[in-house]
Amino acid sequence: MKILSKEQIYAADKATEQAEHIPSFNLMERAGGYAYHYLHQRLQNQPVNIKIFCGTGNNGGDGLVIARNLIENGYSVVTYIVNYSESRSTDFLNALSVLKNSTKNWPQLIKSENDFPEIQPEDLIVDCIFGIGLNRPADSWVQKLFNHINESRAYVLAIDVPSGMAIDQLLKDEVVLKPTVVLTFQTPKLVFFLPQGGKHINSWEVLDIGLDRNYLNSVETKAQLIGKAEAKQMYKPRSKFSHKGTYGHSLIIAGSYGKMGAAILSGKAALSSGSGLVTAYTTRQGMPIMQSAAPEIMVVTDRHNGDFLEEIKFDLQPDVIGIGPGLGMAKTTQDALKNFLKQNESQLVLDADALNMLSENNDLLELLPQFSVLTPHPKELERLIGSWSDDFEKLKKAEAFSDKYKCILVLKDAHTIVVFEGKYYVNNTGNPGMATGGSGDVLTGIITGLIAQQYDPLSASIFGVYLHGRAGDIAINHTGYEGLTAGMIVEFLGQAYLDLFAQESEKK
Numbered sequence: 292m293k294i295l296s297k298e299q300i301y302a303a304d305k306a307t308e309q310a311e312h313i314p315s316f317n318l319m320e321r322a323g324g325y326a327y328h329y330l331h332q333r334l335q336n337q338p339v340n341i342k343i344f345c346g347t348g349n350n351g352g353d354g355l356v357i358a359r360n361l362i363e364n365g366y367s368v369v370t371y372i373v374n375y376s377e378s379r380s381t382d383f384l385n386a387l388s389v390l391k392n393s394t395k396n397w398p399q400l401i402k403s404e405n406d407f408p409e410i411q412p413e414d415l416i417v418d419c420i421f422g423i424g425l426n427r428p429a430d431s432w433v434q435k436l437f438n439h440i441n442e443s444r445a446y447v448l449a450i451d452v453p454s455g456m457a458i459d460q461l462l463k464d465e466v467v468l469k470p471t472v473v474l475t476f477q478t479p480k481l482v483f484f485l486p487q488g489g490k491h492i493n494s495w496e497v498l499d500i501g502l503d504r505n506y507l508n509s510v511e512t513k514a515q516l517i518g519k520a521e522a523k524q525m526y527k528p529r530s531k532f533s534h535k536g537t538y539g540h541s542l543i544i545a546g547s548y549g550k551m552g553a554a555i556l557s558g559k560a561a562l563s564s565g566s567g568l569v570t571a572y573t574t575r576q577g578m579p580i581m582q583s584a585a586p587e588i589m590v591v592t593d594r595h596n597g598d599f600l601e602e603i604k605f606d607l608q609p610d611v612i613g614i615g616p617g618l619g620m621a622k623t624t625q626d627a628l629k630n631f632l633k634q635n636e637s638q639l640v641l642d643a644d645a646l647n648m649l650s651e652n653n654d655l656l657e658l659l660p661q662f663s664v665l666t667p668h669p670k671e672l673e674r675l676i677g678s679w680s681d682d683f684e685k686l687k688k689a690e691a692f693s694d695k696y697k698c699i700l701v702l703k704d705a706h707t708i709v710v711f712e713g714k715y716y717v718n719n720t721g722n723p724g725m726a727t728g729g730s731g732d733v734l735t736g737i738i739t740g741l742i743a744q745q746y747d748p749l750s751a752s753i754f755g756v757y758l759h760g761r762a763g764d765i766a767i768n769h770t771g772y773e774g775l776t777a778g779m780i781v782e783f784l785g786q787a788y789l790d791l792f793a794q795e796s797e798k799k
């Protein structure tokens with residue numbers, strides 16, 4: 292699903308008005324009308340007290356349209372206008388005059404703290420104070436209103452975006468009116484998926500307000516949300532007359548004394564993602580451990596006998612190499628990595644300590660083959676690209692890094708974002724149960740295994756992140772968040788594949 296920027300949303304409005312020859316107020320009527328229907332379908336005329344807080348821009352105008360519809364249909368509504376500014380948008384004024392002409396239930400003005408109404412926990416709050424137009428922090432009395440509503444514990448439906456949250460920047464000392472649900476117009480907003488904005492959002496839904504299809508189909512967005520529909524299109528079906536050689540050979544270079552689990556998890560994940568063959572390259576001591584934990588995985592070891600890898604040399608021609616999990620940061624391993632990178636020609640997926648070693652020896656970055664996949668978690672990313680002032684700057688810096696080294700950056704987080712050639716692929720699977728040791732090692736194995744099967748590195752990264760999260764989502768139905776372990780993500784990978792096509796087969 293495309294994620295439009297603020298400028299693109301305003302352009303989509305304009306395109307719709309032109310294509311349909313309608314004034315902008317019609318679009319507000321439509322958006323507010325659909326939002327009313329959304330509420331009405333759920334409320335079914337229940338006698339709940341609805342308090343609608345409107346700003347003085349178009350988000351406020353939407354609120355006035357929602358209020359009028361609710362009042363006309365017999366709901367108990369109090370409408371407030373939060374007077375954060377003396378200026379009013381034209382369509383806000385249009386919506387106000389239609390409301391005033393059609394009902395005697397007129398809005399009340401809130402000009403300061405003295406005007407704050409009492410809010411009961413059983414009230415339903417509709418937040419239409421600020422939408423995508425917010426471009427600086429709200430006045431402190433308005434922020435106090437946000438907190439006043441937050442403290443009430445009432446159900447809050449935010450229209451378009453939660454008030455107080457800018458969609459293209461992190462505002463200083465941001466105070467956000469915390470929504471129970473965000474009903475967002477036409478396109479989810481990128482900020483919902485970034486840690487600093489997303490932490491305020493439990494749940495969001497897109498409301499299709501019928502913006503111009505031609506515009507929506509043709510606009511190229513920087514970001515897109517990856518869900519089942521997108522993942523399904525990437526899937527490569529298997530052919531009947533295939534054999535293990537058809538699905539590639541993955542080499543996993545991982546593990547050290549006390550960290551052999553990382554090699555096992557990555558190797559098993561590569562296998563379960565479908566790689567035809569998997570070999571692990573690890574320390575000598577790791578041989579019996581690997582062989583008993585995963586008989587399907589072949590093992591090649593360092594000829595030395597230390598706790599950490601001292602040499603990375605093998606007589607194999609893998610299609611792809613996943614390197615890093617559990618390697619440790621020993622000087623000998625750093626030298627081994629350097630020597631390995633100097634002569635390596637295989638496609639690479641780099642994670643964990645391999646990334647940390649690259650951060651400590653920046654010149655090694657120049658040795659990476661084009662389209663290498665790097666999968667840092669936030670700390671590893673910071674070591675690679677330096678710190679950032681907010682999530683938007685983090686993305687810009689990641690983009691510059693990816694451009695410079697022609698690599699694919701997989702920014703692991705609650706919503707992992709794959710960054711490549713100026714585009715952001717935002718994952719929409721996964722859950723907090725996956726915040727458990729080893730789940731990153733599993734992701735490395737999955738992406739490696741997909742590249743072995745001839746997924747191009749970008750598709751392997753996007754699809755792999757999707758499958759990893761989906762396997763975790765299916766697994767928690769059996770384990771709960773706390774009970775989920777990284778190994779179970781591997782066990783449920785097959786289910787994640789099946790789930791891609793589950794709906795079609797159920798319909799049959």
Ligand SMILES: NC(=O)C1=CN([C@@H]2O[C@H](COP(=O)(O)OP(=O)(O)OC[C@H]3O[C@@H](n4cnc5c(N)ncnc54)[C@H](O)[C@@H]3O)[C@@H](O)[C@H]2O)[C@@H](O)CC1
Nearest residue numbers: 318319348349350421422423424425426427428429451476
């Ligand atoms: N395509 C769509 O998504 C549509 C969007 N509409 C609504 O229009 C909204 C955007 O409306 P606006 O552009 O009027 O913006 P908002 O209603 O979000 O904000 C109101 C205005 O306040 C000013 N402002 C910004 N920060 C401020 C601050 N801290 N203190 C005081 N004033 C501040 C800005 O000039 C801004 O235009 C959307 O969020 C949505 O609710 C609909 O009405 C129609 C279609």
Ligand SMILES: Nc1ncnc2c1ncn2[C@@H]1O[C@H](COP(=O)(O)OP(=O)(O)O)[C@@H](O)[C@H]1O
Nearest residue numbers: 668704705721722723725726728729730731732
């Ligand atoms: N709260 C969360 N929601 C969704 N996914 C998560 C969450 N926490 C962690 N993950 C996922 O789990 C993985 C953790 O990776 P990482 O931190 O490298 O773990 P490890 O080093 O233990 O293997 C990443 O893919 C990340 O996206």
Ligand SMILES: [K+]
Nearest residue numbers: 418419421452
């Ligand atoms: K809002």
